[in-house]
Each structure stands twice: as C-alpha cells, then as structure tokens.
Amino acid sequence: MPDGVVAAPPAELSPDDPLAGYLLEAAGAVDIRHLDLNSPALKALKDAGVVVVVPMISAGSPIGMIGLGPRKSEREYTIDDRHLLTALARYAAPAIRVGQLVREQKAEALRRERIDQQLNVARLVQRQFLPKSLPDLPGWQVATFYRPALRVGGDFYDFIPLPGGRVMVVIGDVADKGLPAALVMASTHALLRAAAPRLICPGAVLGKVNELLYGDTPAHIFVTCLALLLDHASGQVTFANAGHDVPYVRTADGVAELRAKGMPLGLMPGMSYEEKTFRFRPGDRALLHSDGLSEAHGPGREMFGFHRVAALAGRGASGQDLLDMCLRELAAFTGPGYEQEDDITLLSLERMPREPTDPPSPAGGAR
Incomplete structure (x- = not known):
C-alpha cells in the first residue's frame, strides 16, 4: 500500500x-x-x-x-x-462476505428465536382458555377435540353455565395467526363469559361482544363465533351465528343444518344476529367444527369441504366415535406428510336415547 x-x-x-x-x-x-x-x-x-x-x-x-x-x-x-x-x-x-453471511445468520436465528418465543406464549394463552373438563349435562353426551396448527391460530370453545341449569355452548375462530390471534381469542372469550350470564339470548350476546371488539380490535382481525343456548332438560336450543361454520345435526330424518345469519365479530359496528331454535330429540347429535377441518387441502389443493363434513355428521356410533372418524377421514384425504394449516376444533353434542324405564318427555316445541 x-x-x-x-x-x-x-x-x-x-x-x-x-x-x-x-x-x-x-x-x-x-x-x-x-x-x-x-x-x-x-x-x-x-x-x-x-x-x-x-x-x-x-x-x-x-x-x-x-x-x-x-x-x-x-x-x-x-x-x-x-x-x-x-x-x-x-x-x-x-472474507467480508463470509462475515456478512454470519451476521445475517445470527440475525435470522435471533428473529426465529423471538418468533418461537411468541408462538410458545400464544400456545400457552390459547390452552389456558380451553375448558379443563366437560360439563355434566344429564341425558347428554359431550365430546371435544382440539389440535393447534404449527402456526398458532385462534380457535376456542367453551361451556358457559347460566341460571336455571342452562348452558351456552360457544365455538369460535379468530381470523389471524400467532400471538395477535391468541390475544384476541382471550379477549373474545372473556367478553363472552361476561355477557352470557347477563344477556342470556345468544343474538344479544354476540351483538354486545361485536360492539366491544370493533372498537378494540385491529382492522384486519375478526372473529367467527357460534353461540348455542341449551336447555338440556327439554332439548331446546336457541342459537345465533357470527359467520362461523354451520353445525350439522344427525336426526332420524337425516342430517339437518343449524343456519342463522350474522356477520363475524369485530368487523362492523351495529350488527344484529338472527336467532333460531331447534329441539333435539333423543338420539339427535350435533357436530360443531372450525374451518381447520372443512378448509384443509389435499395433495391436489382440493378442499375437504362442507359436503364431507355433513356426510360424516350422520355417521359414528357415539360422539367420540364421530370425532375419531372425522380425523381418520381427514388424514386419508390430506395424505402423508401433511402440514396442518389451521387449528382443528371439533365438538359433538348428543341427546342420549331414553332408557325404556324413563318417563316420556313433555310434548311441544318446534324442531
């Protein structure tokens, strides 16, 4: 030089x-x-x-x-x-390029470590808000399944006890991933728990939660949610739906849909939610599910689809057997090496057939 x-x-x-x-x-x-x-x-x-x-x-x-x-x-x-x-x-x-690559790799490793830490926190938050046990509903059989995706989503379900021995069954899904979805899920869960005992009616509960979420939720995040008010003694349910996947009910006459109109929560203010009723007869069984099942893709990018879910709802000797069958059919559809795209939540709610010694239930009530 x-x-x-x-x-x-x-x-x-x-x-x-x-x-x-x-x-x-x-x-x-x-x-x-x-x-x-x-x-x-x-x-x-x-x-x-x-x-x-x-x-x-x-x-x-x-x-x-x-x-x-x-x-x-x-x-x-x-x-x-x-x-x-x-x-x-x-x-x-x-030599300088090697140094640059080492620095880039270290930065990427730190970024991935931070992401992993966030995902672990999100998984912890999500699992903390899932029920620790199933409700005791005389004359009913309840089965549930929950499996998170590799990337944490925002699925949730709950059984909220209400006055008079009734219970509100809720299932929902936050339209986002990671820690933001887990935090919105936790907030939605808390709002549902607070509103249900005061308002009772599923449509009113979803309307109240929608107003609260709209003011405090980022614009790109919303929540689908089904709320089902169950009187387990009579088999009567009143339900409202905020854009969630439609539940299917196996009945003696075939598979029925529990359809009610309503926008997802947190998307628009001033929304009202249609309420409908259905009476479960002994032997009727409902399948509630999240889109981790219906929107799973096969090797050719075909979706599992609602038609397959509806067909499965009419099968199975018990609620647990139904959920196991859903998972087996999904595994066969997606094939080996499938990486789960979204959380999968399944919930079976069945009114058990009466024993021969049971007194007949009172007549009346719309299906």
Missing part, C-alpha cells in the same frame, strides 16, 4: 445507483474525479474527498467498496498502486 493513503468515509450505494453498475463492470480501482454519472453515491464520495474507489466483489455481486482520498505526498496513484488495491479488494471481498 502506498504510504500516506487516507481512507474516506464510506458512502451508501444502492443497487439501482448508476455507480454500482459502473463499478461492477470496471471490477478494479477507479479514479472518480472525472467520472460524470447521475449518481447520489458518486456525489457523496466526491464531497467526502474520495479520489479512488475500489469495488469489493464476491461471486459476481458487489458487497461494498473502498474509498481513498488524496495521498499525503500529493503524488498520484500509480498503475501499480491501483493493481495492488484491486488485488487486496479481491482477497478481502470473500
């Missing part, structure tokens, strides 16, 4: 700057004093007193440059000086 060389401060060089292309083509030390390009980087280098720039290139890509000011001896840089600088840059560039 010639004595008295003064290194100038580095300049930012974007890939679309004309100087970047010029240096890549030159592939050696360049005297920039008489270089005329419409380049912000070139202007900055000249303003800093740089007279010679040496590009640092690795694997055909520029990774930086060396900028040198005038020599203290006021002599010009000779051809030998430039050859030496170019050779040094060629030796240094691969």
Whole structure:
C-alpha cells in the first residue's frame, strides 16, 4: 500500500445507483474525479474527498467498496498502486462476505428465536382458555377435540353455565395467526363469559361482544363465533351465528343444518344476529367444527369441504366415535406428510336415547 493513503468515509450505494453498475463492470480501482454519472453515491464520495474507489466483489455481486482520498505526498496513484488495491479488494471481498453471511445468520436465528418465543406464549394463552373438563349435562353426551396448527391460530370453545341449569355452548375462530390471534381469542372469550350470564339470548350476546371488539380490535382481525343456548332438560336450543361454520345435526330424518345469519365479530359496528331454535330429540347429535377441518387441502389443493363434513355428521356410533372418524377421514384425504394449516376444533353434542324405564318427555316445541 502506498504510504500516506487516507481512507474516506464510506458512502451508501444502492443497487439501482448508476455507480454500482459502473463499478461492477470496471471490477478494479477507479479514479472518480472525472467520472460524470447521475449518481447520489458518486456525489457523496466526491464531497467526502474520495479520489479512488475500489469495488469489493464476491461471486459476481458487489458487497461494498473502498474509498481513498488524496495521498499525503500529493503524488498520484500509480498503475501499480491501483493493481495492488484491486488485488487486496479481491482477497478481502470473500472474507467480508463470509462475515456478512454470519451476521445475517445470527440475525435470522435471533428473529426465529423471538418468533418461537411468541408462538410458545400464544400456545400457552390459547390452552389456558380451553375448558379443563366437560360439563355434566344429564341425558347428554359431550365430546371435544382440539389440535393447534404449527402456526398458532385462534380457535376456542367453551361451556358457559347460566341460571336455571342452562348452558351456552360457544365455538369460535379468530381470523389471524400467532400471538395477535391468541390475544384476541382471550379477549373474545372473556367478553363472552361476561355477557352470557347477563344477556342470556345468544343474538344479544354476540351483538354486545361485536360492539366491544370493533372498537378494540385491529382492522384486519375478526372473529367467527357460534353461540348455542341449551336447555338440556327439554332439548331446546336457541342459537345465533357470527359467520362461523354451520353445525350439522344427525336426526332420524337425516342430517339437518343449524343456519342463522350474522356477520363475524369485530368487523362492523351495529350488527344484529338472527336467532333460531331447534329441539333435539333423543338420539339427535350435533357436530360443531372450525374451518381447520372443512378448509384443509389435499395433495391436489382440493378442499375437504362442507359436503364431507355433513356426510360424516350422520355417521359414528357415539360422539367420540364421530370425532375419531372425522380425523381418520381427514388424514386419508390430506395424505402423508401433511402440514396442518389451521387449528382443528371439533365438538359433538348428543341427546342420549331414553332408557325404556324413563318417563316420556313433555310434548311441544318446534324442531
């Protein structure tokens, strides 16, 4: 290296700057004093007193440059000086690139570690709000299944006890992933728990929760939710639906749908939710589910679909048998090596057939 060389401060060089292309083509030390390009980087280098720039290139890509000011001896840089600088840059560039890759890998590892920590917190939040046990409903059989996806979603379900021995069954899904979904799920769960005992009616409960979520939820996040008010003694249910997957009921006459109109929660203010009723007869069984089942994709990107869910709802010797059958059919549909795309939540609610010694139930009530 010639004595008295003064290194100038580095300049930012974007890939679309004309100087970047010029240096890549030159592939050696360049005297920039008489270089005329419409380049912000070139202007900055000249303003800093740089007279010679040496590009640092690795694997055909520029990774930086060396900028040198005038020599203290006021002599010009000779051809030998430039050859030496170019050779040094060629030796240094691969080592610098390796250092850059190591830093990038460390940054990526830290980013992934932070994401994993967030996912672990989200999973913990999600599981904390799932019921620890199933409700004791005389004359009914309840079965549930929940399996989170690799990326945490926002599925939830609950059995909220109400006055008079009734219970509100809720199942929902937050339209997002990760920690935000888990936090919105926790908030929705708490709001449902607070509103249900006061308002009782499923439509009113969903309307109240919708208003509260709309003001406090990010614009891109919303919640689908089904609320079903069950009088287990009579078999009467009143239900409302905020955009959630339609439940299916196996009856003696075939598979029925519990349809009610309503927008997802947190999407628009001032929403009302249609309420409908259904009376479970002994032997009737409902399948409540999230879109982790119906929207799962097979190898050809075909969706599992509601028609398959409806067909499964009419099968199975028991509620648990039905849920197991859903999972077996899903596994056969998606094939080996399938990576679950979304949380899967299944809930079976069956009114058990009466024993021969049981007294007949009172007549009346719409189906």
